[in-house]
Amino acid sequence: MTHIEIWTLALAxxxxxxxxxxxxxxxxxxxxxRPMLHMALFFGLFQALNxxxxxxxxxxxxxxxxxxxHWIAFAILGYLGARMILESFxxxxxxxxxxxxxxxxxxxxxxxxxxxxxxxxxFSCMGIEAINRLTYPIAAIGFVSFAMSxxxxxxxxKFGRKFARRLRAEMWGGIILIIIGxxxxxxxxxY
Numbered sequence: 001m002t003h004i005e006i007w008t009l010a011l012a013x014x015x016x017x018x019x020x021x022x023x024x025x026x027x028x029x030x031x032x033x034r035p036m037l038h039m040a041l042f043f044g045l046f047q048a049l050n051x052x053x054x055x056x057x058x059x060x061x062x063x064x065x066x067x068x069x070h071w072i073a074f075a076i077l078g079y080l081g082a083r084m085i086l087e088s089f090x091x092x093x094x095x096x097x098x099x100x101x102x103x104x105x106x107x108x109x110x111x112x113x114x115x116x117x118x119x120x121x122x123f124s125c126m127g128i129e130a131i132n133r134l135t136y137p138i139a140a141i142g143f144v145s146f147a148m149s150x151x152x153x154x155x156x157x158k159f160g161r162k163f164a165r166r167l168r169a170e171m172w173g174g175i176i177l178i179i180i181g182x183x184x185x186x187x188x189x190x191y
Contacts, residue, residue: 001126005180006137010144012176013119015084016112017043017145018152024099024108025156035100040149042105046113048142054120055134070188073122077181080115084174115177116141126184 001009024039098104128134 001128001137005183006140007144008176009119009137009180010140011148012081012172012174012180013047013116013141014145014148015172015174016115017047018148020108020112021149021152022156025153025158027099028153028157031154031157032100035105036150036153038102039099039105039108039153040146042109043112043149044142044146046109047116047145048138050113050116051120051123051138051141052131052134054117055123055128055131056120058121058124059129070125070185073125074181074185076118076122076125077177077184080118081174081177081181084115084177085171086174088171088174122181122184 021039021043028035099108123134123137
């Protein structure tokens, strides 16, 4: 993967964190740095660890899936992208969660990082065979998720619900995942 692809993927994965953080900011209504940093750190950490977990599981079963790995990567990224696009058009429901609670933050960190687990599987399917080749993508994913979470919290506090609906960050993240999935299939099929 190129640097641009890695940072674009990191941005796409961070869109769930960004969206949830906006909702958290809307509920907080004012800057409270301790819970904001907790949320951003947990979101970044889980987004960074789940690709490693997904890659480890897929790498252990590489010989079983080698002939169809590019189609698996495409299916995973395409599904995740389509799901993100569809979710972006749903009406934002009033969420009854306290964004300052560590239990809620942990739950949301797990929920927003499930896509990253699947991306870890697709890393293995793309031919990343050595764990040291994951360091840079994982660091980028964690950093971008952390930064986008802070930005989302601040935007949610500042602009509230009106802004969150217009941005449709999840839709753009989904489009990016689908494009990366198509690129993987084209590269494995024609090169």
